[in-house]
Amino acid sequence: MVDELEAKLSKTDRKFKKTEFEKARKFIESAGNANGVDAPVSNTYQVKNTKHERVDVEVKIGKAFVPDPSPAERKGGVCK
Numbered sequence: 545m546v547d548e549l550e551a552k553l554s555k556t557d558r559k560f561k562k563t564e565f566e567k568a569r570k571f572i573e574s575a576g577n578a579n580g581v582d583a584p585v586s587n588t589y590q591v592k593n594t595k596h597e598r599v600d601v602e603v604k605i606g607k608a609f610v611p612d613p614s615p616a617e618r619k620g621g622v623c624k
Contacts, residue, residue: 546572564589564599571601572609580610 550558550565558565567589575581583603591597603609 561591561597561599564591568599568601575609576611580607582607 546565546569550561553561568587571587581603583605585601585603585608587601589599589601591599
């Protein structure tokens, strides 16, 4: 999803926010390795030397960044 959002930006904005998108991806990957995060979560990655340029990661309800089930867990519709 981060890649899709980043792709919507202009080439200049993508370059400008590259570090912050990398930080957001790292947070999401870490959350996935920990079996996801429960709402509420709000992380802001501020672009250096700016007041309003940032990348936000928010989870408002439920649980997010849960790893996909393994093929064995999916077999037969069984999902833990």
